[in-house]
Amino acid sequence: MSTSASSPLNRPAKVRREDASAGLKNLHQLIQLRWIAVVGQLLTIEATHYSLGMRLPLESMFTIVAGMVLFNLVCLFRWRSRRPVHEVELFISLLVDVAALTAQLYLSGGISNPFVYLYLLQIAVGAMLLRGGYIWSIVGVASACVALLATHSIPLPLAPNLHEGLASPYVMGLLVCFLLNAILVVVFITRINHNLRRRDARLAAVRQRAAEEEHIVRMGLLASGAAHELGTPLATLAVILGDWKHMPALVRDPSLKDDISEMEAQVQRCKSIVSGILLSAGETRGEHSSQTTVREFLDSLVKEWRATRSVDTFLYDNQVDDNTAMVADTTLEQMVFNVLDNARDASPHWVSLEASRDGEALRIVVTDRGPGFTPEVLSHIGVPYQSTKGRPGGGLGLFLSMNVARTLGGSVSAENRAEGGARVTITLSLPDISLPEPEKNNTHGH
Numbered sequence: 001m002s003t004s005a006s007s008p009l010n011r012p013a014k015v016r017r018e019d020a021s022a023g024l025k026n027l028h029q030l031i032q033l034r035w036i037a038v039v040g041q042l043l044t045i046e047a048t049h050y051s052l053g054m055r056l057p058l059e060s061m062f063t064i065v066a067g068m069v070l071f072n073l074v075c076l077f078r079w080r081s082r083r084p085v086h087e088v089e090l091f092i093s094l095l096v097d098v099a100a101l102t103a104q105l106y107l108s109g110g111i112s113n114p115f116v117y118l119y120l121l122q123i124a125v126g127a128m129l130l131r132g133g134y135i136w137s138i139v140g141v142a143s144a145c146v147a148l149l150a151t152h153s154i155p156l157p158l159a160p161n162l163h164e165g166l167a168s169p170y171v172m173g174l175l176v177c178f179l180l181n182a183i184l185v186v187v188f189i190t191r192i193n194h195n196l197r198r199r200d201a202r203l204a205a206v207r208q209r210a211a212e213e214e215h216i217v218r219m220g221l222l223a224s225g226a227a228h229e230l231g232t233p234l235a236t237l238a239v240i241l242g243d244w245k246h247m248p249a250l251v252r253d254p255s256l257k258d259d260i261s262e263m264e265a266q267v268q269r270c271k272s273i274v275s276g277i278l279l280s281a282g283e284t285r286g287e288h289s290s291q292t293t294v295r296e297f298l299d300s301l302v303k304e305w306r307a308t309r310s311v312d313t314f315l316y317d318n319q320v321d322d323n324t325a326m327v328a329d330t331t332l333e334q335m336v337f338n339v340l341d342n343a344r345d346a347s348p349h350w351v352s353l354e355a356s357r358d359g360e361a362l363r364i365v366v367t368d369r370g371p372g373f374t375p376e377v378l379s380h381i382g383v384p385y386q387s388t389k390g391r392p393g394g395g396l397g398l399f400l401s402m403n404v405a406r407t408l409g410g411s412v413s414a415e416n417r418a419e420g421g422a423r424v425t426i427t428l429s430l431p432d433i434s435l436p437e438p439e440k441n442n443t444h445g446h
Helices: 006-051 058-080 087-106 114-129 133-151 162-167 169-244 254-280 294-308 330-346 375-379 396-407
Strands: 290-293 313-318 325-328 350-358 361-368 411-416 422-429
Touching: 006 058, 006 087, 006 114, 006 169, 058 087, 087 114, 087 133, 114 133, 114 169, 169 254, 254 294, 290 294, 294 313, 294 325, 294 330, 294 350, 330 350, 330 361, 330 396, 330 422, 375 411, 396 411, 396 422
Parallel strands: 313 350
Antiparallel strands: 290 325, 350 361, 361 422, 411 422
């Protein structure tokens, strides 16, 4: 059983969208092929009826050509709508082309017409565009049409005098039919194959993303289990350190007292990380949520981060001056911590955080003076395992931060600074993290 919710459920929908996108391009190929068929039929009718003097039912044949033009205009309008084209539409288009070819051959000699081999082009195109039963349906329909033309057609005074070589109209017709088949197969099958390869490349990217998401879910399950296991020993350490703080022998030693305080801070940080993992897994969400204001939340967040991380210079500029009420969720705190930790890893000597309000959005900008993002990482920002730290499994922090921001109606963007270093901007929707204003009850007497 798969651990990824998106893999088994969403993959068929993504595959169908990719197939429909490729179908739109393939429909355009059929439209172009049909225009060539219209021009070719007009030239063939002119050469046969007027140049060779063979009488043809021109009115009926021109009516078929006009019908092909009208159908192609409808297909062109359908293509310009840019709505996805599905396989059944391509199948119907090919059936119309086979029917038009059959009608023209019926009016011009049937199976004795050298252009009867154009059915092979229809079958070749169908083999590239269609799958499964659709392909064999085209083969069956084309074969039935050839069999029908063998017994039912209007005779054409064209003798298959092959011994005359190129002087024979029949041989010339065969040669023209062969060249048409060869050229159109090479040109259009190459284009269609290119479209299919592009579709397969996009599908491969979708499958790769699904595999990455499934791997992340598995890691989340492992992290959640580890977090449960770590809870008890961390609580035990916190109790022991609390007892040590009150032992007279340890209190009298300033260095040991400071060490105990530092150990308590690190244990508290570990407990916060464990709580963040459990919250991200949705197991204890809401247990540590508390009501505060946007400004107080940022001040408290920065204070906690500075107390548990070491950085030479940390600049903090909180420009949010209103008292908008909000819920301080551990997941939200961990998202900002991930970005700050990445900045400190890249630039341990200087990190800054600037917070401001832009209409209904809260902007948190984290800046560092490190080497910045490489072009490859910057072009795939937010993709897991894209990291400049050079260690296995890196790049998950920013990926998880971006996912948390999306669930809160926001986004995370990254860029390199002209003066060196990088800048990561977190944008959050204030209505999604703020508490609603309490409604005032009307107490007017009646």
